[in-house]
Amino acid sequence: MRSGMSGQRVKVDRVFHALGDATRRAILESLSRGPVSVSQLAEPLELTLAAVVQHLQVLEESGLVRTEKVGRVRTCRIDPEGLSVANQWIADRRSLWERRLDRLGNLLAETGEE
Amino acid sequence: MRSGMSGQRVKVDRVFHALGDATRRAILESLSRGPVSVSQLAEPLELTLAAVVQHLQVLEESGLVRTEKVGRVRTCRIDPEGLSVANQWIADRRSLWERRLDRLGNLLAETGEE
Numbered sequence: 001m002r003s004g005m006s007g008q009r010v011k012v013d014r015v016f017h018a019l020g021d022a023t024r025r026a027i028l029e030s031l032s033r034g035p036v037s038v039s040q041l042a043e044p045l046e047l048t049l050a051a052v053v054q055h056l057q058v059l060e061e062s063g064l065v066r067t068e069k070v071g072r073v074r075t076c077r078i079d080p081e082g083l084s085v086a087n088q089w090i091a092d093r094r095s096l097w098e099r100r101l102d103r104l105g106n107l108l109a110e111t112g113e114e
Numbered sequence: 115m116r117s118g119m120s121g122q123r124v125k126v127d128r129v130f131h132a133l134g135d136a137t138r139r140a141i142l143e144s145l146s147r148g149p150v151s152v153s154q155l156a157e158p159l160e161l162t163l164a165a166v167v168q169h170l171q172v173l174e175e176s177g178l179v180r181t182e183k184v185g186r187v188r189t190c191r192i193d194p195e196g197l198s199v200a201n202q203w204i205a206d207r208r209s210l211w212e213r214r215l216d217r218l219g220n221l222l223a224e225t226g227e228e
Contacts, residue, residue, distance in 0.1 A: 012139070016136075019133065025130060025203075080211065083207060086200075087204050092146070093197060094146075094201075
């Protein structure tokens, strides 16, 4: 496997692992309405700060979230990079599948013409 | 929560839980090249038939895969429904986020004009 391919594989694995958890998806849903602090994230989701910090670490490592600490407040925001990785993987599965359906359709059409 | 909303939530939860597993993603990668039997799926992935059947059940319940048994052979294929659910969730996160960036951009432009 080429190193470029396996780097992409690691990214895909991290992003889908991160998205596989309902609490982390709830965090992303909150953040898609705008940046918030860690404590503002924790409250509506009824999570401890420690739990949010742990989920944020997974989300940061997968490129789904960026955080920035200014003074004592850490602000979290969506990182579009991770969503792009997930989106691309899904689009690739669909396009391979759809191209296959197209080829089948052409084959059937050609068979019909004979 | 309205029943329509919670039905969609259940679908989203199932799809991302299913996509969160690397073996199930490998199964979807195989199937995007075309339909195969359960044993044809198992061999290159070095999985037991029992393991494949278990993963297929999760994939079927989440609308990512369809299987059909003819005689003694069960054929598996991609179901585009599940991929659409995942795609839509990602697109919604991105569009909320991008609309927010647009509003911020407009606000900055207006402030600059004053």
